[in-house]
Amino acid sequence: MTSRLSPEDQRRVDEYLSAPQHRVERRPFRPWLLLLLVVAVTIGLGLLSRLLSGLVL
Template identity: 60%
Template structure:
């Protein structure tokens, strides 16, 4: 996709975005932690629904 800005304006935008204030240090994304959180929440909610179902049926 080509830019609609003229080269001088595009250079200003690039230098603005590359300034240190816009460089936020981030930790690497850890897929396994996200997967564990999703699996744990599904497990806890599943157990909770089974317990509530047994309370209602019994």
């Protein structure tokens, strides 16, 4: 895919992206951990809801 930027603008973008503050090492994305977290939060909030409803009613 060719760039729609002019060569000068592309050079500026390349300089911006190669700056040290834009080169952050990130851990790989782990979807199973995210799914586990969502399920745990959902179960926890459900249990909290049941506990509160038992105290109120």
